[in-house]
Amino acid sequence: MVxxxxxxxxxxxxxxxxxxxxxxxxxxxxxxxxxxYKALVxxxxxxxAQFSAFPANGADLYEELKSSTAILSTGIPSLDKLLDxxxxxxxxxxxxxxxxSGKTQVCLSIAASMSLGLKQHVLFLxxxxxxxxxxxxxxxxxxxEDEEExxxxxxxxxxxxxxxxxxxxxxxxxxxxxxxxxxxNQVTRxxxxxxxKPALGxxxxxxxxxxxxxxSKEATWEKTNTQRVASLAKSPRQPTGIQVVLDVGSxxxxxxxxxxxxxxx
Amino acid sequence: LxxxxxxxxxxxxxxxxxxxxxxxxxxxxxxxFPVHGDVVEFHGPEGTGKTxxxxxxxxxxxxxKSGGGLEVEVMxxxxxxxxxxxxxxxxxxxxLAQSTEEMIKQCLGKLFLVNCNSSTQLxxxxxxxxxxxxxxxxxxxxxxxxxxxxxxxxxxxGGESFNLQEMNLKKCAxxxxxxxxxxxxxxxxxxxxxxxxxTSSAESSFxxxxxHETDTDYRPYLCKxxxxxxxxxxxxxxxxxxxxxxxxxxxSCHIQKKHVVKRSFSIAECGVQF
Numbered sequence: 001m002v003x004x005x006x007x008x009x010x011x012x013x014x015x016x017x018x019x020x021x022x023x024x025x026x027x028x029x030x031x032x033x034x035x036x037y038k039a040l041v042x043x044x045x046x047x048x049a050q051f052s053a054f055p056a057n058g059a060d061l062y063e064e065l066k067s068s069t070a071i072l073s074t075g076i077p078s079l080d081k082l083l084d085x086x087x088x089x090x091x092x093x094x095x096x097x098x099x100x101s102g103k104t105q106v107c108l109s110i111a112a113s114m115s116l117g118l119k120q121h122v123l124f125l126x127x128x129x130x131x132x133x134x135x136x137x138x139x140x141x142x143x144x145e146d147e148e149e150x151x152x153x154x155x156x157x158x159x160x161x162x163x164x165x166x167x168x169x170x171x172x173x174x175x176x177x178x179x180x181x182x183x184x185n186q187v188t189r190x191x192x193x194x195x196x197k198p199a200l201g202x203x204x205x206x207x208x209x210x211x212x213x214x215x216s217k218e219a220t221w222e223k224t225n226t227q228r229v230a231s232l233a234k235s236p237r238q239p240t241g242i243q244v245v246l247d248v249g250s251x252x253x254x255x256x257x258x259x260x261x262x263x264x265x
Numbered sequence: 266l267x268x269x270x271x272x273x274x275x276x277x278x279x280x281x282x283x284x285x286x287x288x289x290x291x292x293x294x295x296x297x298f299p300v301h302g303d304v305v306e307f308h309g310p311e312g313t314g315k316t317x318x319x320x321x322x323x324x325x326x327x328x329x330k331s332g333g334g335l336e337v338e339v340m341x342x343x344x345x346x347x348x349x350x351x352x353x354x355x356x357x358x359x360x361l362a363q364s365t366e367e368m369i370k371q372c373l374g375k376l377f378l379v380n381c382n383s384s385t386q387l388x389x390x391x392x393x394x395x396x397x398x399x400x401x402x403x404x405x406x407x408x409x410x411x412x413x414x415x416x417x418x419x420x421x422x423g424g425e426s427f428n429l430q431e432m433n434l435k436k437c438a439x440x441x442x443x444x445x446x447x448x449x450x451x452x453x454x455x456x457x458x459x460x461x462x463x464t465s466s467a468e469s470s471f472x473x474x475x476x477h478e479t480d481t482d483y484r485p486y487l488c489k490x491x492x493x494x495x496x497x498x499x500x501x502x503x504x505x506x507x508x509x510x511x512x513x514x515x516x517s518c519h520i521q522k523k524h525v526v527k528r529s530f531s532i533a534e535c536g537v538q539f
Contacts, residue, residue: 051386052389052390057374058372202310202457
């Protein structure tokens with residue numbers, strides 16, 4: 001109750017925001033507002049406790065991480081090898097590639113595998129309209145025989161269509177638990193002969209911890225090409241440049257296997 | 266003085282903070298650095314080893330003297346949310362002759378981590394951290410990864426006024442300078458290369474000379490208060506020739522003495538190796 005009426009006194013001194021108050025000379029303020037210095041120091045302490053971040057000790061953090069971090073297998077052993085065992089919780093992994101390079105197929109395959117095999121809930125944010133439930137179901141059918149299992153797995157995948165940044169932010173705000181995030185991105189080049197780099201510019205490029213580039217293998221004109229090369233472009237744990245080959249056929253993204261006729265992607 | 270006040274703490278404070286001179290000699294153009302009061306900026310595009318180098322320095326600080334460390338405490342302010350504890354633990358395990366869980370935890374006990382999600386929160390956090398520097402005399406190293414994280418957000422929040430856009434970072438820089446000076450710390454901060462190399466002749470003569478000599482992709486964009494307090498600027502880049510076994514390089518500049526030096530390093534499972 002001591003603090004009521006302070007706002008008007010402070011505004012006369014141009015102290016509008018918490019930052020202004022906390023960085024001002026309290027002795028000066030005490031004099032000009034005829035308030036006790038001790039009371040102001042107490043207010044400052046409360047404001048700082050409420051609005052500043054609290055430091056954690058490394059040992060405590062390590063203990064917490066040991067029990068809460070998980071490495072989620074993507075269901076594709078060769079991709080897991082590229083990612084050093086799988087997708088790490090607490091990190092953003094970026095999948096980049098030209099249109100048709102297989103990004104959405106890989107995402108669907110990972111969603112199917114995690115929902116079915118790891119029994120995890122998956123939130124699929126679709127901004128391209130590329131998500132089709134029937135394709136996901138097709139992949140689940142290839143991975144499990146039992147229809148009930150397939151339907152349960154379908155239920156664990158939640159799809160949200162987002163068409164602007166604000167919708168996406170809102171969808172993300174609703175999640176609070178620790179999770180692993182995977183995003184897809186387009187590619188661009190600096191010049192016609194330059195190396196491929198992710199779109200969205202330099203400011204975005206710092207955000208993901210891991211980046212995988214998807215490219216089509218050399219096409220043969222006889223059959224539909226479902227093979228893709230995945231190479232590691234950025235990683236906090238492994239040397240870059242490692243490559244594996246994936247097949248984005250009807251059963252979902254898999255390691256390279258004899259090509260089977262697809263029923264249409 | 267309160268009776269509960271540790272005599273050892275008092276002595277430590279009177280003796281001053283430990284020397285950081287042998288932290289990593291390869292990183293500096295001159296011998297005998299960093300000293301207390303130094304502000305070192307790591308600048309470079311992504312994937313060039315800045316955060317790895319920070320792990321290397323942190324390991325050097327928190328390892329016990331028997332393990333080749335300096336046994337000092339480190340405060341790590343993370344605005345990028347990229348800090349990888351498991352990676353740091355891997356590096357510590359490689360460097361300790363006998364690494365047990367107990368020893369790892371003892372080392373990690375000397376590290377303090379705090380996350381900030383805006384420049385306002387960063388400023389307020391710095392104010393409340395002042396108390397920690399007061400009560401922890403063995404806290405000599407302050408790391409900020411990165412100081413440029415909120416650049417675009419601040420610019421968009423500041424509206425039309427350039428002053429308003431820079432205000433938070435300016436206050437942070439000024440307060441950091443106060444902390445470094447009063448508590449005899451060394452500050453290491455990373456900045457990202459988010460701007461293209463400038464071709465305008467309006468740049469200061471120093472940065473032009475530097476670019477010409479060392480071909481660094483550097484264009485200063487943070488506020489003047491920060492530019493002026495940096496004592497060492499270290500540019501990180503990936504080596505272009507793939508035949509070289511050392512994939513990364515640093516160009517280290519002592520700002521005042523204008524002394525520049527270039528060194529190469531590689532990153533292995535055990536961390537940075539010069």
